[in-house]
Each structure stands twice: as structure tokens, then as C-alpha cells.
Amino acid sequence: MVKKKKQQTLSTEDKILAAARKVFTTKGKAAARMQDIADEAGINKALLHYYFRDKNKLFDTIFLAEAKKFFPRINMIFELEAPLFEKIEKFVAEYVDEMRINPYLPLFVLNEINHDPKRFLQKIWGKGTMPKPEKFLQQLDSEIKKGTIRKIQPMQLLMNMISLTIFPFVAEPMFTYVLRMPDKKFDELMEQRKVEIPQFIIASIKK
Amino acid sequence: MVKKKKQQTLSTEDKILAAARKVFTTKGKAAARMQDIADEAGINKALLHYYFRDKNKLFDTIFLAEAKKFFPRINMIFELEAPLFEKIEKFVAEYVDEMRINPYLPLFVLNEINHDPKRFLQKIWGKGTMPKPEKFLQQLDSEIKKGTIRKIQPMQLLMNMISLTIFPFVAEPMFTYVLRMPDKKFDELMEQRKVEIPQFIIASIKK
DNA sequence: GTCTATAATTTGATAGAC
DNA sequence: GTCTATCAAATTATAGAC
Known part of the structure; x- marks a missing residue:
């Protein structure tokens, strides 16, 4: 018995959070209006300020929640104990699933980080969750030495993996337009990528 | 004799454009202040309004110029007459060079498109410059049939190529932080990618 | 063309009744 | 807790002198 709510109606606080999330993630912090959220x-508006003192506090609450959906999965692949190819498959599948539900997520997070990196580093990201890529990079080194995969700079391979997985969601409006693709077709392609990306990577590096 | 300017000092209009470009691209349209630009x-400020009637007009001028740096190169790979692998190398090299000079470029453009797709499609992008990916996709099909490259969905390969090339620049603040990488190291990695990315792709698809 | 001063508008935030 | 009304601050835009 985790959830106590018996009604379907959300509490006011939850309604605010859902609304704020929608407005902030689609318009960005600066263009978002408290009136829009209300x-x-x-x-x-008055009620917004009653629950969350000001716009910054409300934004931080939303951003923190969204960043937590975005980053821990990068961390996951660094921590996970598994064979390399399995790790890659898991990483891609998890991320694609998350972003098919929340396609706005990466662009929102990356953009806000870019606009105010210091705020992000100091206030938002606690030092406890600092990702540690060393283990994963060492695993790549080790596989290269074993001869399982061809020689490649581990950092570059890591970037390739992340780029292939995340970028299409950042560039959705561009892709659907440039490639004249209906939203449904785009979503199908993303679903296929859970298989396509690991295949593409492994075909490139496996010896 | 192309450039007529003999003085090093820029005209007021050019000073405004340079300033507006810097402020808009770093802060985004909504967070940019006319005072910052002035x-x-x-x-x-008054002089800004003298040269460009209002903020929207000034922004459109900047955005159009930046979008023109960003998109025509995608178009280029669609139009270019060359063998596949050569095309890939050229595309990657051109884009990386452009973005090493203007690293803010892709995030700025993609973000503003995302925040107001209709404005972008209707007002900014003339129908004349509409990219036509068909030729490139057909070339891929043809190479697959010839057996030069393995079976892969052309659309997916195109996405992979674009993702590998552009994403690191969109995610620079994330990468430099998550991977604890000084800016100089990041720039070195990007330079390497001009070779790394074509290699990575070709290793994956060449038969 | 360029400036100072100021108007007009938008927007975040608060006071106070219910 | 929730609302209406209102204030205060920030920001775009203009008027008018030089």
C-alpha cells in the first residue's frame, strides 16, 4: 500500500507541478509565464506563490525532478556489472524508453544547463550523484587489450553511444521536418533504434 | 576586391548584429535583454530600436543568419555528387569545423525551433531551401543492393551520421562536466572526430 | 545617428477578504 | 486554501533634444 490517494482528482500541489512541468519544459524557464502555469x-497566480514562494523555487523543483530522470541512467551504465555488449543494449533501451515517454526531456535539460551552468553545477547536482565513468572506460580498455573489440578511444566510443541514443530526441522537430516524417513514423523509428543502435555499434567495434 | 571596409572599426549596425548574436545565442531569445545587447x-537601447524596430525583428535577423550556417550543410550532403564514403567524410568534416568555431550553434537553433516550430516553418524557412534527402537515401539503397555495404535502413544510417556529428556540441557542458574534461581537451576530441566518426560508421557498414 | 528621459506594457509577487 | 484586486519591478518601446 504505497499510494494513499483514493480519489482520481489530484491535489492542488500536484496539479501545479504537472502544469509547471508542461509549461517549463515546452517554453523554457525564461519564456514560461506564471500566468501560463496557473x-x-x-x-x-496567487496560489502558485502560496505553494512555491517564487518562480525560481518552482522551476528548481521541476528541473531537479527532470534532471533526475535524465542523468541517473548515464550513471547506471557506469555502475552496472555486466558484459560490454549487454551494457550497451541496456543503456540504449532504457534511455529510448524514457525519452519516448518524455521526448522534450534532453533538450530541456541540456538547454537549461547551457544557459546557467554554474547554477546547475552548484545548486542542482549534489556531489553524491557525481557520475564516475572510470570503470566503464577501463572495461573498454580491457576489452581492447583482450582483442574482443578493435582499437578505439574509449572516450570517443562513449560519446558515440550517447550521441546515437539521445540526439534524435533533441532534434525531433528538425528530423520530422527535414525528412518529412509524421510523428507516428518518427516514434516507430525510435522504437527500432533500441535494436538498431547496439547493432550499429557492435558491428563497428566487434572483432 | 570583395570587402570594402578599410577601417577596423565596425559600423554601428554590425556592432549591433555581433552583440545581438552573442546575447541571443548564449541566453536564448526569451532571456535575452535589449539592455544586454546595447x-x-x-x-x-534607443539605437537598437532605430536600426531594428523591435526585439522580434532583431531576433529574426540573427536566427535566420545562424540557421543558414546550420542547415545548408545538411542539404549539401543531399546534393553532392560523390561516392558514399567520401560524402560521409566531407559532411562530418565540414560540420565539425563549423561547430568548433560556433559551438553554441546547434543548441541555439534546435532550441528555438522547438520553442516555436510554426514560426520557424512558416516565417523563417523559405520553401526554396527545402532539403531533399531522397537522392542520398537512394544512394544508400543502391550501395546495399550492390553489396558494398550491409543491409541497414537508410533513414537510420542518416540519423546515426547526423547524431554522431552534432550531438557532442549540443551536450558540451554535460560532457565536460560528467567526464571532467577541460575545454581544451574537449576541443581536441572534436578535432579527432573528423576522422573518428567516418571510421566508426564505415567500420560498421562496409562489407 | 546618437543620446537622455520617459512612457507603456508585461510580469512576478503580495495584501487582504472569504 | 483559494480567490480578487493591486502593487512593484523589470523590460520593451518611443519622444524629442542635440
Whole structure:
């Protein structure tokens, strides 16, 4: 018995959070209006300030929650104990699943980090969750020495893996336009990529 | 004799454009302040409005110029008449060079498109420059049939190529932080990618 | 063309009734 | 907790002198 709510109706706080999430992630922090959020939540501005003192506090709450969906999965591949190819498959599948649900996620997070890196580093990201890529990079080194995969700079391979997985979601509007692709077709392609990306990587590095 | 300017000092209009470009691309449209731009240009706000009627007009001027640096190169690979592997190398090298000079470029463009796709499609992108990927996709099909490269969905390969090339620049702040990488090291890695990416792709698809 | 001063508008935030 | 009304601050835009 985890959830106590018996009603389907959300609490005011939850309505605000859902509305704020929608407005902030689609418009960005600077362009988001407190009035937009109030309208979206079906309440008035004063109530926003009652629950969350000001716009910055509300934004931080949302951003932190979204960043937690985005980053821990990168961490995961660094921590996970598994054979290399299995790790790659798992990483790609998890990320694609997350982003098919929340396609706005990477662009929102990357953009806000870019606009205010210091705030992000100091206030948002606690030192406890600092990712440690060393283990994964060492695993790559070790596989190269064993001769399982061809010689390649581990850092480059890591970048390739992350780029292949995340970028299409960052560039969705561009892709659907440049390639004249309906949203449904795009979503199908993303689903296929859970297989396509690991295949592409492994075909490139396996000896 | 292309450039007529004999003085090193820029015209007021050029100073404004340079300042606006810097402020818009680093802060984004919504967070950019006319005062910031005036300060950066070393003039006052009134003069901004004298040269460009309002913020929207100024922004459109900047965005259009930046988008033109970003998109035509995608178009290039669609139009170019060359063997496949050569095309890939050329595409990657051109893009990486452009983005090493303007690392902010892809995130700025993709973000503003995302925040207002209709404005972008209707006002900014003329139908004349509409990219036509068909030729490139057909070339891939043809190479697969010839047996030069393994079976792969052309659309997926195209996405892979673009993702590998552009994403690191979108995610620079994340990479330099997560991988604890000084800016100089990042720039070195990007230079290497001009070779690394074509190698990575070709190793994956060549038969 | 360029400036100072100021108007007009937008927007975040608060006071106070219910 | 929730609302209406209002204030205060920030920001775009203009008027008018030089």
C-alpha cells in the first residue's frame, strides 16, 4: 500500500507541478509565464506563490525532478556489472524508453544547463550523484587489450553511444521536418533504434 | 576586391548584429535583454530600436543568419555528387569545423525551433531551401543492393551520421562536466572526430 | 545617428477578504 | 486554501533634444 490517494482528482500541489512541468519544459524557464502555469493548472497566480514562494523555487523543483530522470541512467551504465555488449543494449533501451515517454526531456535539460551552468553545477547536482565513468572506460580498455573489440578511444566510443541514443530526441522537430516524417513514423523509428543502435555499434567495434 | 571596409572599426549596425548574436545565442531569445545587447555593443537601447524596430525583428535577423550556417550543410550532403564514403567524410568534416568555431550553434537553433516550430516553418524557412534527402537515401539503397555495404535502413544510417556529428556540441557542458574534461581537451576530441566518426560508421557498414 | 528621459506594457509577487 | 484586486519591478518601446 504505497499510494494513499483514493480519489482520481489530484491535489492542488500536484496539479501545479504537472502544469509547471508542461509549461517549463515546452517554453523554457525564461519564456514560461506564471500566468501560463496557473491557467494550465486551472487556478490563479496567487496560489502558485502560496505553494512555491517564487518562480525560481518552482522551476528548481521541476528541473531537479527532470534532471533526475535524465542523468541517473548515464550513471547506471557506469555502475552496472555486466558484459560490454549487454551494457550497451541496456543503456540504449532504457534511455529510448524514457525519452519516448518524455521526448522534450534532453533538450530541456541540456538547454537549461547551457544557459546557467554554474547554477546547475552548484545548486542542482549534489556531489553524491557525481557520475564516475572510470570503470566503464577501463572495461573498454580491457576489452581492447583482450582483442574482443578493435582499437578505439574509449572516450570517443562513449560519446558515440550517447550521441546515437539521445540526439534524435533533441532534434525531433528538425528530423520530422527535414525528412518529412509524421510523428507516428518518427516514434516507430525510435522504437527500432533500441535494436538498431547496439547493432550499429557492435558491428563497428566487434572483432 | 570583395570587402570594402578599410577601417577596423565596425559600423554601428554590425556592432549591433555581433552583440545581438552573442546575447541571443548564449541566453536564448526569451532571456535575452535589449539592455544586454546595447551594453555588449557599447551603445544605448534607443539605437537598437532605430536600426531594428523591435526585439522580434532583431531576433529574426540573427536566427535566420545562424540557421543558414546550420542547415545548408545538411542539404549539401543531399546534393553532392560523390561516392558514399567520401560524402560521409566531407559532411562530418565540414560540420565539425563549423561547430568548433560556433559551438553554441546547434543548441541555439534546435532550441528555438522547438520553442516555436510554426514560426520557424512558416516565417523563417523559405520553401526554396527545402532539403531533399531522397537522392542520398537512394544512394544508400543502391550501395546495399550492390553489396558494398550491409543491409541497414537508410533513414537510420542518416540519423546515426547526423547524431554522431552534432550531438557532442549540443551536450558540451554535460560532457565536460560528467567526464571532467577541460575545454581544451574537449576541443581536441572534436578535432579527432573528423576522422573518428567516418571510421566508426564505415567500420560498421562496409562489407 | 546618437543620446537622455520617459512612457507603456508585461510580469512576478503580495495584501487582504472569504 | 483559494480567490480578487493591486502593487512593484523589470523590460520593451518611443519622444524629442542635440
